[in-house]
Amino acid sequence: MGLQVTPDANLIVRVPQKMPLGTIHEMVRQKLPWILRKQRFARENYLPATPRTFTSGEKFLYLGEEYELFVIPGDYGPLVFDGKGFFLREGCVSLGKWLFRDWYREKAVEFLSARVRHYAGMTGARYSRINISNAKGRWGSCSAKGVLNFSWRLVMAPREVVDYVVVHEVVHLEEMNHSKRFWQKVKTLAPDFLRAKRWLEFHHRSLHNGVE
Ligand SMILES: [Zn+2]
Known part of the structure; x- marks a missing residue:
């Protein structure tokens, strides 16, 4: 049996086809504290995508x-960021996306x-180039030829x-797998990486937020 709490706090239960309902209920009941904890975390961290x-x-x-958007008339931009907010030229709203x-x-x-x-520079690993992709949900990847791919959404x-994510892909230049050694190297460069990993699991929707 597999239990999964989705980022929007729904529970998915995967069971063998012939498992009796009573057994399923009993197993879910046993896992209730874990389920409730996961659901509470999901609700507190869930950000719905807004159009x-x-x-x-x-x-x-x-x-x-988070930075506020100001739509103002004038002949500038058309999109300017001054470190405090975004300024979008009024006539260019339709091009906002x-x-x-x-x-x-x-x-x-x-x-x-x-x-x-x-x-x-820290690991001495060699890469051929960096490529910025439009991927949703896949923040980075590393090719066998040493090309590092990152989604532009990542800078949100x-x-x-x-x-x-950068550390993860840079370590892949030398370790093309997710072995114990891979994670040890990740940990050396990014000691707090588990928190970042969890953050991505729960906030991936906010990184798509309307700028499709
Ligand atoms: Zn990986």
């Missing part, structure tokens, strides 16, 4: 912080390149979460 309208007051994530996507992509190139250089996550 975007790109109007003033909407919030956008960058490196784990694309402008944000481009902005995130640009930041992903900058930030992730710097972090990869940092960690690859807190710095330590971004660092964990």
